[in-house]
Amino acid sequence: MVITSLNFIAFRNLTATKCTPAADFNVLWGQNAQGKTNFLEAVYLLGFLKSFRTQRNEDLISSGETHSRLQGNIASGPLSHHIELMIEPQQKRVQLDTKKVRKASDILGILRPVLFSPDEVNLVKGSPSGRRDFLDRALLQADPTYLERVQDYLRTLRQRNRLLRNGAADSELSPWNEALITNGARIHKDRCRFIEQLQPRIQHAYARITEVQEEARLNYPKSEIENPAEDMRCALHRLAREERRLGQTLVGPHREDPQFLVNGQNLRAFGSQGQQRCFILAFKAAQIEHLEQTTGDSPVLLLDDITSELDSQRKSYLFDFLRERRGQVFLTTTDADSLRREGLAQARFFHVKKGQLHDE
Ligand SMILES: Nc1ncnc2c1ncn2[C@@H]1O[C@H](COP(=O)(O)OP(=O)(O)OP(=O)(O)O)[C@@H](O)[C@H]1O
Incomplete structure (x- = not known):
C-alpha cells in the first residue's frame, strides 16, 4: 500500500x-x-x-x-x-x-502503519502493560477483528471489577466469570498463535542483525497449556478471596506479561541497551514480513x-x-x-x- x-x-x-x-x-x-x-x-x-x-x-x-x-x-x-x-x-x-x-x-x-521509534526500546524494561500494548498493536494490524475481541474482554473486565468492588453475591458474579473465561481464553489463544507465527522470523532477523549465535525468543506465559479456559477457571477459584479483598480481577490476559528473551534470559532484567534495540528491530522486521505474507501488501x-x-x-x-x-x-x-x-x-x-x- x-x-x-x-x-x-x-x-x-x-x-x-x-x-x-x-x-x-x-x-x-x-x-x-x-x-x-x-x-x-x-x-x-x-x-x-x-x-x-x-x-x-x-x-x-x-x-x-x-x-x-x-x-x-x-x-x-x-x-x-x-x-x-x-x-x-x-x-x-x-x-x-x-x-x-x-x-x-x-x-x-x-x-x-508500522512504527519504529526509540521510545519503544524502553518497553523491554518497562511495565508489563507496555509490552502487552506493543504486542496487541502488532496483532491488530495483522487481524483487525482482534479489536472486537479485546473490546469484549475489557467490557467484561470492567463490569466484573465493579461487582467485586461492590461486594456482589457469588450468584451475581458467576455469569461474569464465565464471560471473562470465554473472552480471556480467546485473547490468550490469539496472542499465542500470533507469537508462534512471528517467532521464527524474530529469530532469523535477530541473528542477521547481531551476527552472533544468540537465540532470541518472544515468550508468552502459559503458551504451552492446552486449555487456557480451564486454567483461568482454576485460577479464579484459587484467587476468589484475594479478588474480593482487592476488588479487582487478578486472572486473565490483562495480567499476562510477554517476555523478551535472549539465550533464555529475560531482557527485562538482564538485557543491555544494544540487545533491547536489536530485539525491537528484529520484532519489527518479523512483523513487517508477516504482514506482507498474510495480507499480500506492504505496510x-x-x-x-x-x-x-x-x-x-x-x-x-x-x-x-x-x-x-x-x-x-x-x-x-x-x-x-x-x-x-x-x-x-x-x-x-x-x-x-x-x-x-x-x-x-
Ligand atoms: N497541540 C499542539 N499545538 C501546537 N504545537 C504543538 C502541539 N503539540 C506539540 N506541538 C509542538 O510541536 C513541536 C514538537 O514537534 P515534534 O515532536 O514533531 O518534534 P520533532 O521535529 O520530531 O523533533 P525531535 O527531532 O526533537 O524529535 C514542539 O514545538 C511543540 O511545541
Missing part, C-alpha cells in the same frame, strides 16, 4: 500541511521540535486511530483550535481509498470514502529518528532490510546528509521547519 497524498489541518504544530509522498523513501528532516514526529503521528493516526504518544485528543489539536482534520489517499493494488479523521476534544470521527465509519475495526487495515513504515539510536552494524542491517523490501517508508532525521550517504539519495526529501513542510 502507498499513501499518495496527505493533508493535515490544525494538527499539533502542523497548521496546514499538504504532501505528495514518494512511493518508496520519504525523508523528513529538520532541527529538533519542528514537527517531524508530529507528521509521523498524524500518518499513524490515519491508519490506527490512536496516537503512539498520547491518549488525550486535546494534545493533538493545534493550540487555540477546536479540532484537527487529517486526510489521506491510499492506493492498494487496483483500489484506492480516502480516509478522513476529525479529532475533537471529546471524540474522533472517521470517514472512509466519504462514508461514516462506525466501528474502528472497519478501518484498521486500510492503511497499516507503511514510520521510522522516527532511528538512525541516531542505532550503531553502524544495526544501521546497515536496517538499510539493507529497507532496500530489499518494497513499500513506502517515512524516516525522520536531524541529519539528512547521513541518510544521503546511506544510499537514500533517491528519496524524496522534505524539510520540516516550524510546522511547515518544504518539498526539495
Whole structure:
C-alpha cells in the first residue's frame, strides 16, 4: 500500500500541511521540535486511530483550535481509498470514502502503519502493560477483528471489577466469570498463535542483525497449556478471596506479561541497551514480513529518528532490510546528509521547519 497524498489541518504544530509522498523513501528532516514526529503521528493516526504518544485528543489539536482534520489517499493494488479523521476534544470521527465509519475495526487495515521509534526500546524494561500494548498493536494490524475481541474482554473486565468492588453475591458474579473465561481464553489463544507465527522470523532477523549465535525468543506465559479456559477457571477459584479483598480481577490476559528473551534470559532484567534495540528491530522486521505474507501488501513504515539510536552494524542491517523490501517508508532525521550517504539519495526529501513542510 502507498499513501499518495496527505493533508493535515490544525494538527499539533502542523497548521496546514499538504504532501505528495514518494512511493518508496520519504525523508523528513529538520532541527529538533519542528514537527517531524508530529507528521509521523498524524500518518499513524490515519491508519490506527490512536496516537503512539498520547491518549488525550486535546494534545493533538493545534493550540487555540477546536479540532484537527487529517486526510489521506491510499492506493492498494487496483483500489484506492480516502480516509478522513476529525479529532475533537471529546471524540474522533472517521470517514472512509466519504462514508461514516462506525466501528474502528472497519478501518484498521486500510492503511497499516508500522512504527519504529526509540521510545519503544524502553518497553523491554518497562511495565508489563507496555509490552502487552506493543504486542496487541502488532496483532491488530495483522487481524483487525482482534479489536472486537479485546473490546469484549475489557467490557467484561470492567463490569466484573465493579461487582467485586461492590461486594456482589457469588450468584451475581458467576455469569461474569464465565464471560471473562470465554473472552480471556480467546485473547490468550490469539496472542499465542500470533507469537508462534512471528517467532521464527524474530529469530532469523535477530541473528542477521547481531551476527552472533544468540537465540532470541518472544515468550508468552502459559503458551504451552492446552486449555487456557480451564486454567483461568482454576485460577479464579484459587484467587476468589484475594479478588474480593482487592476488588479487582487478578486472572486473565490483562495480567499476562510477554517476555523478551535472549539465550533464555529475560531482557527485562538482564538485557543491555544494544540487545533491547536489536530485539525491537528484529520484532519489527518479523512483523513487517508477516504482514506482507498474510495480507499480500506492504505496510507503511514510520521510522522516527532511528538512525541516531542505532550503531553502524544495526544501521546497515536496517538499510539493507529497507532496500530489499518494497513499500513506502517515512524516516525522520536531524541529519539528512547521513541518510544521503546511506544510499537514500533517491528519496524524496522534505524539510520540516516550524510546522511547515518544504518539498526539495
Ligand atoms: N497541540 C499542539 N499545538 C501546537 N504545537 C504543538 C502541539 N503539540 C506539540 N506541538 C509542538 O510541536 C513541536 C514538537 O514537534 P515534534 O515532536 O514533531 O518534534 P520533532 O521535529 O520530531 O523533533 P525531535 O527531532 O526533537 O524529535 C514542539 O514545538 C511543540 O511545541
